[in-house]
Amino acid sequence: MPDTTPHLLAVENLAVEFHTSAGRVRAVRGVSWHLDRGETLAILGESGSGKSVSAAAVMGLIDSPPGHVTAGHVLFEGRDLLTITEEERRGINGRRIAMVFQDTLAALNPVYSVGWQITEAFRVHGVPRAQGRARALALLERVGIPEAAHRFDDYPHQFSGGQRQRVMIAMALALRPDLLLADEPTSALDVTVQAGILALLKELQAETGMGILLITHDLGIVAEFADRVAVMNGGEVVETGTAAAILRAPQHPYTKRLLAALPGRGPLPAPRAHAEEPLLRVHELSKHYLVRRGMFGGTTGEVFRAVEGVSFELRQGETLGVVGESGSGKSTVARTLLGLETPTGGQMLYRGQDIAHATPAEMRRLRRQVQVVFQDPTASLNPRMRIGEIIAEPWEIHPGVLPPSQRPARVAELLEQVGLRPEHARRYPHQFSGGQRQRIAIARALALRPELIICDEAVSALDVSVQAQVIDLLKQLRAEYGLSFIFIAHDLPVVRDFADRVLVMHRGRIVEQGPTAQIFGNPREAYTRNLISASPSLETGRRHAPPASLASPIHAA
Known part of the structure; x- marks a missing residue:
């Protein structure tokens, strides 16, 4: 018998446009893809290709106006998220579906400590205050914030860009969601912390069966982390397939062009002459x-x-x-x-x-x-x-x-x-x-x-x-x-x-x-x-934890 179980998430013929003073911008056009439990789907493409707009539509975060979803369906376990009420959305966002945003300064509130902001997720969903604080502290330790107990009451501006991204990841993982949307989650992280965070996400995925939608421009991360890939260009999906097939034998000219632009694959540079003083x-x-x-x-x-x-x-x-x-x-x-x-x-x-x-x-x-x-x-x-x-x-x-x-x-x-x-x-x-x-x-x-x-x-x-x-x-x-x-x-x-x-x-x-x-x-x-x-490789991927001498501490929460 055929398997009739719905995908964890399925986007069908999604279209999103924005009405601006310069005219109508069709940001997403007829996009379709799906994601199953325990699977990682990478949405790959250049800046402005529609990757983040697609994720925002899933979360219901497109400002209207100027943005409008003009066609399509976003099915979460068979239920269309585009037709649910605001109250139903509040019960899903955070608890069932969480998101890690690219811009940490815009996503974190500057007037609240990072510990307060992580525990807010627990408070909103009924977790007692003391228990929520303990779990928030464990999450900060797990994502590798040094001296987490001392940093708990610090504010976003007191952290580096990479550390703020780790705080965002801790907030997203707080309620162990079924689906995690990660929009460039490691773009601000150094390679060792990046390796630790990706290992953590894989570990939690194995524990909970969480599906991960990874939006990225880093082909090395795709090689090591993704099961399948959807390549976007100009608001459309131009190629889909397994990560291995896409990266080793791309079919679309756009995908080939992306792979050809990868740095660090040529011979080591020869010394150049410079001024003496x-x-x-x-x-x-x-x-x-x-x-x-x-x-x-x-x-x-x-x-x-x-x-x-x-x-x-x-x-x-x-x-x-x-x-x-x-x-x-x-x-x-x-x-x-x-x-x-x-x-x-x-x-x-x-x-x-x-x-x-x-x-x-x-x-x-x-x-x-x-x-x-x-x-x-x-x-x-x-x-x-x-x-x-x-x-x-x-x-x-x-x-x-x-x-x-x-x-x-x-x-x-x-x-x-x-x-x-x-x-x-x-x-x-x-x-x-x-x-x-x-x-x-x-x-x-x-x-x-x-x-x-x-x-x-x-x-x-x-x-x-x-x-x-x-x-x-x-x-x-x-x-x-x-x-x-x-x-x-x-x-x-x-x-x-x-x-x-x-x-x-x-x-x-x-x-x-x-x-x-x-x-x-x-x-x-x-x-x-x-x-x-620790730097991910397109040819081999890393697919293992970072060297013990470098990895930030990641312990069970």
Whole structure:
């Protein structure tokens, strides 16, 4: 007899469109796929392909207006979620279906502690307060938050981007849902934490039979984690099949193009010639913080050594890759170099000038030469400004760089360079996906043609084809203008392809530094070797837990 059991989730001929001032946008067109219990389906595609909109339709999170589901069905255990009442939806969302969002700052409430926000899921569904707190604490430990008991009452802004993503995953897993929708759940995580989180999801899936819908642009994660794949492009599903079949023998030209754009598959880079005199010299840099508890709490007397004794040099035209786990001090080094943090000790010399003791006027002139692309474009782009105004803003601050009459044409040129269209200049940041917003941030950093660009996870939110396009652009600008880069990333294949030298950090200190070929081809330190081995591979997948020496602690909840 044929099996008539309904799929855990089935999307049938789904169509979603948005009505905007520029006209109707058909974001999803006739999309169909299904997911069974205990199965992982990966939705793969470029930014703007309709992946996240499809997931939002499942959760009932499409704002109407401007968004409208115009056709199709979303069947959860045979029940159409598009026709249920709001009260019925509240009984399903969170308890039966949970979601991990890509943008942690938008998803986490800044005025409540992370512990409060996790326990809220238990409170809403009737779990006693004391029991809910204990279970929330166990979840924080399970997703690898260091010193979880001490961090329970801290607020989202007190965590790194990767740690906030772990908090989001803990919230989603709180009630052990039947279905987990994971929208780029590991895009902000370093490879070792990523490995631990994926191992945790697989473990819970084996325990509960949970179905997982994974939305991602990371083909390595698809290779190691997914059972089946649906490839989306332009709001449509262009190819479906098992993960092995799609990745080893893709049929559609679009899928082939995605695979061809993967970084880290060629020979190790040969050394390039650079200027003899360093552009930037950092010597024994340190940054310490007094530990505080709560939003308005006083100091505890403890000192957190975020950066300790960091020394390196950067020459003109050189790219220094900075890698390490979340919380290793990478971003703190960047913020200190930019003058956003005051160093506790050490020297930072830019063309011989000590940045640490620069006057405000000197820092203003310095920022004409040093630009930054931050990890979180949602926080770094003004939501009230149009994209054209955002990209042109540096010319208002430094008016001698480009005459006003030439600015619109240059904005259009920059947008095209980062893979967007000139007409996008009239839109606002919220009208773009996370990956598209990051491209806008990169365009703004390029506007002044600086000497040094500090990229803090600048391509982590981009799909592989746009990532390759942006890296090629940065290489071209490096060759044409002699640009230097400090390239902070957890995506090791990208660092391998782009960096001339690599600096490996762990717990605020430099573990190892050297030419890219040496770090990736013959690393001296066990930490570096384990970090590289934890990176997922398209050819083999990892499909096992991360090295014990690196993995964040994951214990039974």
